[in-house]
Amino acid sequence: VSTFTFCTAQYESGDWDSAPSLPANIIDTIARYTSIDVSPTGAAVALASEELLRYPFVFLTGHLPVRFTSVERAMLRRYLDRGGLLFVDDHNHDVDGQFHKTATAELTAVVSGPLVPIPKTDALYRAFFRFEDGPPTTSHELNGWGDNLVHPALLGWRSRGRLGVIYSNKDYSSEWNYHPDNKRFLAIDNTRFAVNLIVYALTR
Amino acid sequence: MRSPGSSAPIEWVLRLVAVVAIAAALREAWQQPVDRVGRRDLSSDALPAALREASRDTLRVRTDTALQELARDWLAARRDAGGAIQWSGDVPPIAVAIDPPREPGGSTRLLVSAPAGRSMVVRDSLGLIDSTRAPSEASQIDLGRPLGTPTVRFGTQRLAVRASGGDSARAVVVIGRVGWESKFVVGALEEQGWQVITRLAVRPELAITQGELTAFDRSTASVVVALDESAVPFARRIADFVRGGGGLVLGGEALRSEAFSALRPGAAGISVDPMVLAVTDSAPRRALRFTPIVRPVTDAVVLERQRGAVAMAARRVGLGRVVAAGYTDSWRWRMTGPDGAEGSYRRWWSGLVAAAADESTLLLAGRVQATAAPRVAMVATLGAPVVVGPVASESLPGPVPRRRWALIAIAALVIEWGLRRVRGAR
Numbered sequence: 001v002s003t004f005t006f007c008t009a010q011y012e013s014g015d016w017d018s019a020p021s022l023p024a025n026i027i028d029t030i031a032r033y034t035s036i037d038v039s040p041t042g043a044a045v046a047l048a049s050e051e052l053l054r055y056p057f058v059f060l061t062g063h064l065p066v067r068f069t070s071v072e073r074a075m076l077r078r079y080l081d082r083g084g085l086l087f088v089d090d091h092n093h094d095v096d097g098q099f100h101k102t103a104t105a106e107l108t109a110v111v112s113g114p115l116v117p118i119p120k121t122d123a124l125y126r127a128f129f130r131f132e133d134g135p136p137t138t139s140h141e142l143n144g145w146g147d148n149l150v151h152p153a154l155l156g157w158r159s160r161g162r163l164g165v166i167y168s169n170k171d172y173s174s175e176w177n178y179h180p181d182n183k184r185f186l187a188i189d190n191t192r193f194a195v196n197l198i199v200y201a202l203t204r
Numbered sequence: 205m206r207s208p209g210s211s212a213p214i215e216w217v218l219r220l221v222a223v224v225a226i227a228a229a230l231r232e233a234w235q236q237p238v239d240r241v242g243r244r245d246l247s248s249d250a251l252p253a254a255l256r257e258a259s260r261d262t263l264r265v266r267t268d269t270a271l272q273e274l275a276r277d278w279l280a281a282r283r284d285a286g287g288a289i290q291w292s293g294d295v296p297p298i299a300v301a302i303d304p305p306r307e308p309g310g311s312t313r314l315l316v317s318a319p320a321g322r323s324m325v326v327r328d329s330l331g332l333i334d335s336t337r338a339p340s341e342a343s344q345i346d347l348g349r350p351l352g353t354p355t356v357r358f359g360t361q362r363l364a365v366r367a368s369g370g371d372s373a374r375a376v377v378v379i380g381r382v383g384w385e386s387k388f389v390v391g392a393l394e395e396q397g398w399q400v401i402t403r404l405a406v407r408p409e410l411a412i413t414q415g416e417l418t419a420f421d422r423s424t425a426s427v428v429v430a431l432d433e434s435a436v437p438f439a440r441r442i443a444d445f446v447r448g449g450g451g452l453v454l455g456g457e458a459l460r461s462e463a464f465s466a467l468r469p470g471a472a473g474i475s476v477d478p479m480v481l482a483v484t485d486s487a488p489r490r491a492l493r494f495t496p497i498v499r500p501v502t503d504a505v506v507l508e509r510q511r512g513a514v515a516m517a518a519r520r521v522g523l524g525r526v527v528a529a530g531y532t533d534s535w536r537w538r539m540t541g542p543d544g545a546e547g548s549y550r551r552w553w554s555g556l557v558a559a560a561a562d563e564s565t566l567l568l569a570g571r572v573q574a575t576a577a578p579r580v581a582m583v584a585t586l587g588a589p590v591v592v593g594p595v596a597s598e599s600l601p602g603p604v605p606r607r608r609w610a611l612i613a614i615a616a617l618v619i620e621w622g623l624r625r626v627r628g629a630r
Contacts (some may be wrong), residue, residue, distance in 0.1 A: 002384045002533045035407040036382050053540045056384055082539045082546055083391055128406065160395055202382045203390075203404050203412050 004030070004202065006042040007055035009086070011072055014064035014099070017044070018091050019173040023059070028180035029191040030198055033128070047072040052079050057201040060088045061173040065102040068110070076110050080157075080164045085201040087166045091173040095151075100169060107157070107165055115155035115167050124154075124163065127200040129192045135168065136193050138175040162204045166197065212627065218620035222613040229609035251275055262288035264590070269361045270295050270578025276585045283586070290590045291582065296322070299577035300356050302365045303344075307558040308397025314345040314365070318358060325357045363578065375399045375424060376557055377417060379438060380431030382406045385455070388535035389429065389553055390414075396554040401425065405434040420445035426561045430464070432457035439463035447522030451560030456495040456532035467526050469504035469517040470497040475532070476513055483541035488548065489515070492537060494530035518559065527560045 006023045010016045023042030030038045045051050045058070048071040052058065058079070068076065080086065088107065090099045108114055118124060120134035134153055141150045157165040176191050183189055245264045251271070263279070265271070271279070271291075283289040296319055303313040314326060318338035326333045326345060329352025334345055338358075347354060356363045376393055380386035382404045393400050401415035411434075420428060420441045428435075428442050428450065435442065435458055446452045446467060458464060460472040473496035483491040489510065496513035500506065507527070508516035518527045538549035583589075 002535065004383065033407070034382070035405070050540070054536070056387070056535070056539060083388060084539065127412070160391075162391070199382060199406060199412060202384065202387050203402070204387070 003037045003039045004057070004198065005039040005055060006030075006198075007052075007058045008042060008044045009047045009052070009058045009060040010044050011047045011060070011062075011066065012069050013067040014062040016060065016062055018063055019061050019177040021179055022061075022173060022177045025176050025178060025180045025183075025191060026194045026198070028183070029189070029194050033192070033195050034199070036198070036202065048075050050075070052076075053082060053084070056082075056084045057198065058084065058086050060086060060103075061091050062099055062103075063091045065098045066106050067102065068106045073106070073110050080111065080159060083159075083162075083164075085162075085164060085166070087168070087197055087201075089168045089171065089173045091171060095169070104155070104167065107167065111157045111165060113157060115157050115165065117153035118156040118163070118166070120153070122156075122163075123204065124166070124196060124200050127196040127203065129196055131193065131196065135170055136190070138170050138172060138190070140171045140174050163200070212623060215620045215623050218616045218623070222616035222620070225609045225613035225616065229613070232609065251279075262290065264290040264292070267291065267293040268295065270298075270363075271582060273581070276582060280585045289586055291586050292589045295579045295582060295589075296358070296361070297579045298322075298358055298361065298363065299580065300363050300365055301577075302347075302354065305349075307554045310558075312347045312350055312354075314347050314354060314356070316343050316345065316356065322358050326354065327357070328352055328354045361578070374422075374426040375401045375415065376427045376429060377401045377403070377420070377425050378429045378431065379403045379435040380405070380429075380455070381434050382412060384535045385533060386431055388538055388549075389431065389455075392538070392550040392553040393429075393557060396550050398554065398557065403434075420450065422448060422450050425450065427451035427453060427557050429453040429455070429557065430458040431455035433461050436461050436463040443467055443521075446524035446526060449523035449562055451524055451557070451562065452521075452526045453556050453560050454526065454528040456493075456530045459495050459497065459528050459530055467521055468497070469519040469526060469528050470500035470514065472496070472530075473498040473513065476511055476515075479511055483537050483545060485542050485544070485548075488537045488541055488545065489531060489534075491540075492531045493533055495532060496530055497528055525560050525562070527556055529556055 006027050008016065008023060027038055027040065027042060030036055043055065045055060047060075048069060052075055076086070086107075088103060090097065090103065092099050094100075104115055118134075120132070125131040125134060135151075137150055151169040154170070155165075155167040156163045172193070176194060183191070245266065247266055251263075251265055251267075263282070265279070279289050279291075298318040299316075301315045303315055305312055316324065316338060318324065320338055322338045323335070324338055325335045326347070328347070328350035333347055333350065333354070336345075354365050356365070376398045378386065378390050378393070378400055379402075380389070386402070386404050390400050390402055390404075399415075401417055402413060403417050404412045406412050420438070422445065425445075428438075428445060430438075430442065430452065432455060439461070442452060442464075443466060452467060454464060454468055456475075459468055465471075476494055476496050478493055479490045481491060489508070494510060494513075494515045496515065497504075497517045498514070500514060500517055501519060504517045504519045506514050506517050508514070515530045516528065518525060520526075534549070534553070537552075538546045541549070
């Protein structure tokens, strides 16, 4: 049986491990809502490693500027060509920050094309739970200071009609970075969109 | 000067001749049976005109090229209506047929059987495809995706292999759990051009679906791919579907389910770990874990062995076909294999589905409706050719003698009338 293992990408630059509690929380969410055979522990795999190909879903996050090495770029390109899905989240939740600028530039170079907004009607938002308004906002976007940090859409890159890269400025890395037991304090589980991401990756 | 009222002896003779001729014609007409027919020998060129006549003569056609389908059918219809038909000639034993694409990305093959050395020209609606000489035995020509009706010309003989059909293939239904195996199987089939309906179970009472899975109906689906135990609730319907002519591909985990025991080509053994860790070009499936097929049923055909165990087998069930592939995590081949692995993985899965599908599934560029084997068709329709014998001695009297007697009578009367006018009599 091929279990689903939540995999976090390690890259040479930046702080790839800035959301250490997130993998366990998402694993808990997957197990809570679905019968997907999920590994109880996540994995962290170097972006430049062949081992990356064993994990068709990879999560990448950080605060700092991103500069992939040539080996990382080549491996990521190969990974995407094979059908892997890369989910990138900007841990800064700001607009046009350093992570955003550098990560989107790197990804654009890897896929040889721009990342484009994913429409609200995309199957991603209906893959399990329904998100009629597109990607759910995070508490960091709605911080009450009126600084207009809400990002209306995720960005994406498609290969053969399927999303190969999903890029978020929503700061899900902060939103989901807590111990799974603390879900009981939430009126609505804020990790539900993670189920859509995983189910989409496993079915498209 | 002779009297105008006297008649010359010659006029009496002419009158007598006219009476005798009329009597002879009447006698012949009286004695001639109504259904008495003649025989007409003609070449194939004259056949169209002869077929339009309402004659019931025996038709003996001499031809060195195959008769067109319409002419054959006309002759057969004429024979069935009571007329006699014979044919002779040296029609070469040539046959062409088309092997349609086995899967969406496949190409059409032309199968040719002809006397060795005969030059042949293959065309489609766009133009020339190939020009060659027939080899000593049956040959195949890859036509790619021919447009319209492919034709093959052997000298003056032109054989058409009519192709028609819809433009869409019937769907492949993939049933499995949400997971990497189902994701990559669906992806591979879609990338190869198959229309895929999916039902992927994400929890016991909930499935992620794509397309309508209302019925396992052969009018809409040609093959079911059952990947794991999530297909068990459909086992009975799948069995009916297969017995009715549908195809089934059983994945390694589905193979273990007793619900498919009547369909699978053998029982499931204990899972076998891969021989090697890395997927290679030469033997990619050696790096995959698989459920071996043990105690194969008597009609099972072993397709592949790994480590001494049967990894793949097939069998017929009712009118349908079942292909069992014991591999449980084939997706690793695509993800971790060497360059080009994604292409070979796609082709492998597409081939599995094509092997289970019946040929009529593949309504892609065009399905073949006719096989062109003109000599065979002529023998089947008109019977074996006859040896040609002398023609004139066997000819029977037709309508010409009757006309002759009538002409003699008319001529005699005209001359008699002329003689009378000459001598002034009325």
